[in-house]
Structures are given as C-alpha cells and as structure tokens.
Amino acid sequence: MVTYFRVGFKVSERRACEVAGAPRSSRRYQSQARDQTALRLRLRDLAGARVRYGYRRLHILLQWEGWPINHKRVYRLYRQEGLSLRHKRKKKRVSAPRAPLPPAQRPNQRWSMDFMADRLADGRRPGPLR
Numbered sequence: 001m002v003t004y005f006r007v008g009f010k011v012s013e014r015r016a017c018e019v020a021g022a023p024r025s026s027r028r029y030q031s032q033a034r035d036q037t038a039l040r041l042r043l044r045d046l047a048g049a050r051v052r053y054g055y056r057r058l059h060i061l062l063q064w065e066g067w068p069i070n071h072k073r074v075y076r077l078y079r080q081e082g083l084s085l086r087h088k089r090k091k092k093r094v095s096a097p098r099a100p101l102p103p104a105q106r107p108n109q110r111w112s113m114d115f116m117a118d119r120l121a122d123g124r125r126p127g128p129l130r
Helices: 002-009 013-020 037-049 055-064 071-080
Strands: none
Touching (some): 002 013, 055 071
C-alpha cells in the first residue's frame, strides 16, 4: 500500500505510511535472520536417514555435530520442511467369523438390556432403586 501511494500520488514515505495506517518502522524493517539453507539440508538428510526420529532427537543429533541451535528453531524448520513422523496404523486383526444367533423359539428364551434408555413394559421410566 505504501509503495502504491508513494508512486501513484508522488508523496513522501511519511505521508504514505500515515495514510495507509502503517508504522514507518515496519516499512524500513530489515530482517536480521541468517541464511538457514545449510541447516535445512542437514535436517532433511538426518530425517531421511532416520525416519523414526522426531524433531527432538534430530535436535540432539545436530547438537552432537556442533550446530549451535535450540529446539524451537529445529521444530520450526522441521515443520516448514514438511517433515513429520510416519504414524503406523495398527493392523486390524480379524477374529473368528461371528455366526448370527438363531431366532428365539419360545418367550423368555433370550433377554437383552438397554442401559441408554430404560423403560418399563408400559412405557414409564422406572423409579430409583430402594
């Protein structure tokens, strides 16, 4: 926005920032971040070689190699690179096939209980047990 105002209306940076509602300090901000490409490549190599290691273990390996880095930066780069642990799904064990129950031949041969909605035969709710 500020550049648009400066070029389009030929106004000063101060005026353009005031109109856009942007602080001048953010306009003039220069990032102090160092280049992380070497670290990113090493993190990718380690994660590729050891697929069962998460960012915490990779952080320890990087420290052993002499990288002066904290765990928060390792986590941020780990997520930005799209790395994550591969979660193995448990294999579903097939139990013995269930045979359907034969139909009841006479009254009171098979009983079942429904604990979610308890009703009496006439539809009323049962009272508290005493």
